[in-house]
Amino acid sequence: MTLDIIIENSPTFILAIPLLFAFLTAVLGWVSEKIGEILFGIGLALTVFFVGVMSFEVLTAESWFYVFGAESPSPENITSFFRITFIADGFAVLATITISITAVAAGIYSYSFMKDESGLNKFYTLFLLTLAGVNGMVLTGDLFNLFVWFEVTSVASCALIAFKNYRGRSVEAALKYMVLSTVGGLVVLFSIGLLYGQHGVLNYALLREGIAGSFTFLDKLALGLLAVVFAMKASSVPMHMWAPDAYGEAPGSVTPFIAVTSLGSLFVLFRLFFGVFSVGLDVAILGSLLIVLGALSMIVGVSMALVQSDLKRLIAYLSVSQVGYMMTAIGVGLATLRSGEGFGDLAMQGGLFHMLNDGVYKALLFLSAVAVIHTTDIRSLNDLGGLAHKMPYTTFFFLFGALSIAGIPPTSGFSSKLLIYKSVYLYSPILAIIALVVSIITFAIVAKAFFNAFLGPDQSLMKRRISKPMLWGMGILTVVLIVFTLFPNVVVAEIVDPAVEGLIGSLEGVLP
Amino acid sequence: MIDIVLENWSPIVFIVVLLLNVLVAYWLYSMGNPEYKKTKYSGDPFISGNRSPKDVKKLHVAGDNLFWGFKKALKRYYDPLIDGHTGRLNDYMIWVVITLAVVLIYLYLVV
Numbered sequence: 001m002t003l004d005i006i007i008e009n010s011p012t013f014i015l016a017i018p019l020l021f022a023f024l025t026a027v028l029g030w031v032s033e034k035i036g037e038i039l040f041g042i043g044l045a046l047t048v049f050f051v052g053v054m055s056f057e058v059l060t061a062e063s064w065f066y067v068f069g070a071e072s073p074s075p076e077n078i079t080s081f082f083r084i085t086f087i088a089d090g091f092a093v094l095a096t097i098t099i100s101i102t103a104v105a106a107g108i109y110s111y112s113f114m115k116d117e118s119g120l121n122k123f124y125t126l127f128l129l130t131l132a133g134v135n136g137m138v139l140t141g142d143l144f145n146l147f148v149w150f151e152v153t154s155v156a157s158c159a160l161i162a163f164k165n166y167r168g169r170s171v172e173a174a175l176k177y178m179v180l181s182t183v184g185g186l187v188v189l190f191s192i193g194l195l196y197g198q199h200g201v202l203n204y205a206l207l208r209e210g211i212a213g214s215f216t217f218l219d220k221l222a223l224g225l226l227a228v229v230f231a232m233k234a235s236s237v238p239m240h241m242w243a244p245d246a247y248g249e250a251p252g253s254v255t256p257f258i259a260v261t262s263l264g265s266l267f268v269l270f271r272l273f274f275g276v277f278s279v280g281l282d283v284a285i286l287g288s289l290l291i292v293l294g295a296l297s298m299i300v301g302v303s304m305a306l307v308q309s310d311l312k313r314l315i316a317y318l319s320v321s322q323v324g325y326m327m328t329a330i331g332v333g334l335a336t337l338r339s340g341e342g343f344g345d346l347a348m349q350g351g352l353f354h355m356l357n358d359g360v361y362k363a364l365l366f367l368s369a370v371a372v373i374h375t376t377d378i379r380s381l382n383d384l385g386g387l388a389h390k391m392p393y394t395t396f397f398f399l400f401g402a403l404s405i406a407g408i409p410p411t412s413g414f415s416s417k418l419l420i421y422k423s424v425y426l427y428s429p430i431l432a433i434i435a436l437v438v439s440i441i442t443f444a445i446v447a448k449a450f451f452n453a454f455l456g457p458d459q460s461l462m463k464r465r466i467s468k469p470m471l472w473g474m475g476i477l478t479v480v481l482i483v484f485t486l487f488p489n490v491v492v493a494e495i496v497d498p499a500v501e502g503l504i505g506s507l508e509g510v511l512p
Numbered sequence: 513m514i515d516i517v518l519e520n521w522s523p524i525v526f527i528v529v530l531l532l533n534v535l536v537a538y539w540l541y542s543m544g545n546p547e548y549k550k551t552k553y554s555g556d557p558f559i560s561g562n563r564s565p566k567d568v569k570k571l572h573v574a575g576d577n578l579f580w581g582f583k584k585a586l587k588r589y590y591d592p593l594i595d596g597h598t599g600r601l602n603d604y605m606i607w608v609v610i611t612l613a614v615v616l617i618y619l620y621l622v623v
Contacts, residue, residue: 175601176601176604179601179605180601180604180605180608183605183608215623217620220616220619220620220623221616223619224612224615224616224619225612225616227615228608228611228612228615231611232608232611238607238610238611239604239607239608239611241597241599241603241604241607242604245599281623282623285619285622285623289615289618300593303589303590303593304593304594304597306579306582306583307583307590307594309575309576380575381574381575381576382574382575382576383574384575385569385572385574386568386572409523409526410523410526410527410530411523415521415523418521444579448575448578448579449575451573451578452572452573452574452575452578455572456568456571456572456573457568457571457572458568459568459569459572485523486523486524486527488521488523489519
């Protein structure tokens with residue numbers, strides 16, 4: 001009985017726990033920073049536990065819709081427009097797992113990395129708020145609730161970027177992020193107003209019904225506005241320029257966590273396209289929108305990464321390029337959704353597997369780059385060299401992340417890219433060629449970064465050693481990547497396939 | 513259930529073959545001359561026959577020097593691309609507005 005209650009309410013706990021512990025950390029952290037640290041650890045662990053509970057139930061039993069404000073959270077009560085719903089399906093599981101893995105690694109890393117900073121209770125509070133916000137974005141099935149979580153994520157992650165406020169560059173990056181996020185939030189709110197005015201509902205499933213009945217000019221306007229805002233937050237080209245600033249200047253330990261909030265926006269974009277708007281218009285049109293943005297992101301992201309000498313900005317541009325792969329693959333899946341082409345499903349598999357991979361290897365690359373910067377106080381590749389002599393573990397972690405992002409066999413990055421190449425080729429060979437060439441250039445870039453930072457004679461650049469929690473943070477990500485690398489079929493069958501089915505079939509048959 | 517294309521790809525087999533290659537490479541290495549003695553210059557990088565500099569920093573090719581030919585060959589592509597990344601918030605917003613306009617026009621004309 002108790003177990004059933006825990007399972008049924010796990011989507012709520014995933015948000016309630018970090019919110020509660022964010023509050024406790026902020027309040028009790030004033031008494032002692034140690035208490036704040038402990039509360040942060042408990043909050044993070046409990047959140048991940050409930051993600052595990054929800055994932056286990058969805059992957060072994062069934063998906064469900066959690067309805068707030070009703071006598072019971074069963075789907076029959078969804079019909080009232082003001083009741084917020086959460087969607088616990090395979091797609092939400094994939095998203096929350098990706099977020100959780102990064103959060104755990106970044107959290108453990110932060111314990112040691114941030115220890116010399118003051119006001120750590122605020123840092124941990126912001127971390128937990130960002131975690132709640134991004135989980136809320138991917139779990140919610142209600143447009144206004146989406147706006148709320150969007151704002152929570154934006155505000156908390158903006159404050160995290162500016163946390164080292166004695167550095168002018170951090171404050172500048174946070175200001176840029178804040179202005180773009182605020183404008184984005186207003187546009188989202190305006191779009192919600194347009195859709196509510198048309199259909200009188202905010203729930204995804206009810207909205208889907210309304211749009212299927214009549215797709216008006218204002219719906220089209222709302223679709224365009226939402227698509228652009230979430231593409232911008234996902235750092236899609238040409239709206240990607242905030243990302244290298246934010247990723248480059250955020251405190252090192254949370255950089256991958258900020259990056260995963262971008263992935264959260266991408267999850268939302270896909271959910272809205274498939275779950276809400278795909279019934280209103282030709283899916284080929286929606287799909288081609290994603291494909292064009294994706295192809296642009298791949299090309300421009302990798303081109304700009306090639307000319308970077310700052311290690312963190314280089315990885316940031318590579319992450320823009322990787323977003324392009326996911327948008328292209330999911331775009332192909334969406335464009336062929338109703339054509340019965342088998343490669344559409346393959347593209348979806350590839351795209352979603354790549355999202356899972358990307359969340360992990362990008363975090364690993366960022367954390368190992370931060371370890372280099374932390375150890376040497378040097379960010380420029382022009383001044384680094386020979387670190388493999390003194391940092392063998394970090395060298396291995398960086399190398400593994402680099403091979404994964406470049407899609408070199410046998411890494412899991414290769415497995416997901418293989419699915420993307422094959423499916424995208426069947427849709428358009430030109431797209432496959434772009435994806436392949438971008439992968440080759442990515443390899444050249446990470447080879448340059450690895451060579452510059454780690455190879456060559458020892459230059460005695462180390463000023464301090466990296467601590468064990470930092471190594472554990474990177475180690476966790478490496479272990480996850482090794483599992484993905486060795487058993488890609490299992491990951492695809494057990495995690496990615498349910499996500500594809502959740503995305504394609506999301507919200508169909510929800511209404512009683 | 514969706515068909516899995518990855519059934520033709522086995523990372524474990526790949527790793528086993530890779531390890532076999534490493535073993536073969538080690539076997540070839542072990543067949544080298546065991547009486548070889550290191551000289552004063554052993555292990556120094558070969559720089560077109562010049563003596564290697566004493567400053568270790570000069571032995572390492574710095575980041576910007578790699579791919580300079582690629583960047584030079586694509587100068588006409590890279591110059592406007594880099595110029596477009598100004599770092600100014602105004603420009604970031606302009607790109608958002610431009611994208612928004614293009615997407616809305618596309619949806620208006622096509623749908």
